[in-house]
Amino acid sequence: MTDRxxxxxxxxxxxxxxxxxxxxGAQGVTLRAIARRIGxxxxxxxxxxxxLSDLIQHVVGDVCADLADDLGGVLxxxxxxxxAARVFAVCRGFRTWAIAHPREFALVFATPADPGASSGxxxxxxxxxxxxxxxxxxxxxPEPPEDDVPERLRADIALFRDTLVAGLGGDRPEPGIGxxxxxxxxxxxxxLYGQVALEVFDRFPFPVTDATPLFESMLAELAxxxxxx
Amino acid sequence: MTDRxxxxxxxxxxxxxxxxxxxxGAQGVTLRAIARRIGxxxxxxxxxxxxLSDLIQHVVGDVCADLADDLGGVLxxxxxxxxAARVFAVCRGFRTWAIAHPREFALVFATPADPGASSGxxxxxxxxxxxxxxxxxxxxxPEPPEDDVPERLRADIALFRDTLVAGLGGDRPEPGIGxxxxxxxxxxxxxLYGQVALEVFDRFPFPVTDATPLFESMLAELAxxxxxx
DNA sequence: TACCCAAGTGAACACCGTTTACCAAGGGCG
DNA sequence: CGCCCTTGGTAAACGGTGTTCACTTGGGTA
Numbered sequence: 225m226t227d228r229x230x231x232x233x234x235x236x237x238x239x240x241x242x243x244x245x246x247x248x249g250a251q252g253v254t255l256r257a258i259a260r261r262i263g264x265x266x267x268x269x270x271x272x273x274x275x276l277s278d279l280i281q282h283v284v285g286d287v288c289a290d291l292a293d294d295l296g297g298v299l300x301x302x303x304x305x306x307x308a309a310r311v312f313a314v315c316r317g318f319r320t321w322a323i324a325h326p327r328e329f330a331l332v333f334a335t336p337a338d339p340g341a342s343s344g345x346x347x348x349x350x351x352x353x354x355x356x357x358x359x360x361x362x363x364x365x366p367e368p369p370e371d372d373v374p375e376r377l378r379a380d381i382a383l384f385r386d387t388l389v390a391g392l393g394g395d396r397p398e399p400g401i402g403x404x405x406x407x408x409x410x411x412x413x414x415x416l417y418g419q420v421a422l423e424v425f426d427r428f429p430f431p432v433t434d435a436t437p438l439f440e441s442m443l444a445e446l447a448x449x450x451x452x453x
Numbered sequence: 454m455t456d457r458x459x460x461x462x463x464x465x466x467x468x469x470x471x472x473x474x475x476x477x478g479a480q481g482v483t484l485r486a487i488a489r490r491i492g493x494x495x496x497x498x499x500x501x502x503x504x505l506s507d508l509i510q511h512v513v514g515d516v517c518a519d520l521a522d523d524l525g526g527v528l529x530x531x532x533x534x535x536x537a538a539r540v541f542a543v544c545r546g547f548r549t550w551a552i553a554h555p556r557e558f559a560l561v562f563a564t565p566a567d568p569g570a571s572s573g574x575x576x577x578x579x580x581x582x583x584x585x586x587x588x589x590x591x592x593x594x595p596e597p598p599e600d601d602v603p604e605r606l607r608a609d610i611a612l613f614r615d616t617l618v619a620g621l622g623g624d625r626p627e628p629g630i631g632x633x634x635x636x637x638x639x640x641x642x643x644x645l646y647g648q649v650a651l652e653v654f655d656r657f658p659f660p661v662t663d664a665t666p667l668f669e670s671m672l673a674e675l676a677x678x679x680x681x682x
Numbered sequence: 683t684a685c686c687c688a689a690g691t692g693a694a695c696a697c698c699g700t701t702t703a704c705c706a707a708g709g710g711c712g
Numbered sequence: 713c714g715c716c717c718t719t720g721g722t723a724a725a726c727g728g729t730g731t732t733c734a735c736t737t738g739g740g741t742a
Contacts, residue, residue, distance in 0.1 A: 330563070333563075334559070334562075334563030334564075334654065335563075349656065349657070349659070352658050374666065374670045376666035376669075376670070377663075377666040379663075380659075380663060380666070380667065383660065384658070384659040386659075387659040410657075410658075411674075413651075413658065414647040414651060415644055415647055416647075417647045417651060417656075418643040418644055418645075418646045418647020418650070419647070421646070421647070421650060422643060422646060425562070425563070425564075427578065428578070428639075429578035429579075429581050429582050429616065429639075430578070430582075430609075430612050430613040430615075430616040431612065432609055433608065433609055433612070434608075437603065437609070438606055438609065438639075440605075441603045441606060444603075445640075
């Protein structure tokens with residue numbers, strides 16, 4: 225019973241924190257404001273989280289989980305064997321989500337990582353890896369030759385390839401992801417991220433009137449380069 | 454004389470604000486901390502700036518001016534008629550500056566724009582436009598055919614082209630920038646921004662050991678696609 | 683000289699994160 | 713049953729923040 229209550233108020237804390245984030249931005253999520261809204265005093269929150277930044281870190285986790293759910297839902301409506309359609313769906317889903325949740329996007333992506341945090345384990349990084357890995361493993365595709373990846377980044381691309389295969393469950397060997405594919409995925413990510421971040425932050429170097437064709441042509445160009453449909 | 458003093462303390466305010474930014478991040482630049490460091494009380498700063506965010510906005514301007522100076526210096530050492538070398542120099546200069554000034558980069562780029570601010574007039578956008586416009590106007594290059602730009606974004610690309618030509622002085626007509634070139638520049642910017650932001654924010658989806666080859670291969674690929682050297 | 687105005691001060695207000703001491707209710711157990 | 717101890721909450725306090733307001737003060741000008 226007591227556990228139930230504790231879990232319930234914890235859920236309320238995170239929900240209210242999330243609401244404050246979308247209403248007033250990251251600087252509006254404040255221990256006292258949260259406490260006020262759920263009818264509690266601020267120090268009580270320290271029974272649940274060690275500090276404000278600790279709480280925010282958990283909110284980041286919730287945000288990423290929601291994004292993952294969203295993308296999962298989008299992907300569920302696309303045939304599993306249509307790789308091109310699945311890639312398009314997840315890219316469009318990412319952009320749509322980012323535009324609909326600009327403050328969450330800013331919190332998760334544009335918060336400079338603490339120098340102490342180890343590289344490569346940020347929450348969305350894992351989501352991205354999981355989804356692309358899943359798509360790649362579940363459907364046939366052309367495997368780009370490994371010669372395409374420049375020699376000087378073979379080591380790092382191999383690291384990324386390992387991250388990809390580790391992200392998709394890893395119980396059975398599943399050796400189906402090569403260096404060329406990993407390199408392609410990485411380039412995909414750089415451009416998708418750049419495009420979406422520029423749009424969400426409104427940092428295109430001119431006053432864009434309609435960003436959707438911009439996004440769609442980028443996506444089409446990307447797909448063509450990669451040999452997708 | 455009085456004007457001199459005012460300008461001098463103003464300069465000191467911005468310098469100290471900048472120092473606090475690089476030492477403790479954006480949240481470390483605080484009116485009281487600035488005042489303390491220059492031997493003044495906090496309310497005195499309101500004789501110079503309307504609010505903290507107003508001050509920070511001016512610091513953003515200073516940061517952008519410094520970046521522009523840096524890129525200008527880099528570009529001064531490259532022959533004016535070697536377009537490829539100039540493009541490489543400014544791209545590498547941008548990355549180098551961003552890595553050397555992560556906090557300034559985060560402040561300028563990753564601060565979500567106020568919904569009130571009009572699009573396309575953020576300080577770095579103008580720098581980018583000025584430099585690329587300058588390079589394009591000062592040296593010969595292949596002009597991509599306008600057919601390459603998809604029909605649905607002709608209007609926006611035309612807007613961007615206008616921004617580009619307006620950014621390079623605009624006294625003489627100088628009609629030398631076409632839609633194809635503007636589209637190319639925009640795609641360049643998306644990828645450059647994505648690559649640099651991911652690197653500076655340490656958001657690559659795997660633990661990168663050496664980001665330089667990653668950047669260089671992106672740059673080479675980009676240049677090849679565009680037909681540069 | 684007398685005035686005026688710009689720069690700076692001090693105190694105050696309402697917030698903030700965080701720590702500390704305290705309190706009340708509830709379950710485990712002798 | 714009664715004790716005790718954990719758990720979740722409170723109130724007060726400390727130092728910090730942006731911002732406002734009334735006030736001084738000193739140099740330039742009429």
